[in-house]
Amino acid sequence: MGHNVDIDEALDELENLTESLANGLVDKSSDQIEAFVEERQVVVDRLISMAGSHKMDTEQQRKLQSILSYDEPIQTHMLNLKNEAQKWLMQRNAARNQRSVYEAKYAVDSYLMDKRK
Template sequence: MDELICSLEQLTYNMIQELEASDYSELSAFVEQRQFLVDAITELSHTNALSHQDIERLREVVKADDLIEKKMIFLKQEASDWLNQRQNSKVQRGAYENSFYGESILMDYKK
């Protein structure tokens, strides 16, 4: 149990240190690894009772969730803004690239 909690602490604190430079793929890998550890701790806690010290260590790890969640929300908003900008540029490009060529007439007058 102690090894799992130690791994969870190490994984979480490493992520916090690298949080500013982290991108979506790194956060996604972190969440998958963290979920594996949390599932293992949960499974072991059914057979072995958690000590008061273990509970306090887990509470400290959970305190980091706010920082990680803020970074995830920031990345989500950034991706949403990029998609909106891309959609707007498609609309603007579509307005200029309409099929007016077949309907236009060019007349050249010689004097």
């Protein structure tokens, strides 16, 4: 079975997508990564649908492995972004809770002041 052009095209697209994300990965926002994941899924689905009728040759399989090797740093970065977002939310909520505790105390104090008058 000869070299399959459709698979090559899909692999090239996947490689370009992945490399453009992997370059300067630390500066990528969660929106950019989300867009990448969605775009990539389309290409991956296309590859999967082709895999039924065409077998990848060793060269193509090697290329796919090389593309997938980027997954680990990308996932690590996604995790870091998620952790940062959670930390930010927790800090925001903590600040909000402190404020509401303070406001509740203030309300009680002023209520007691009014009673004393």
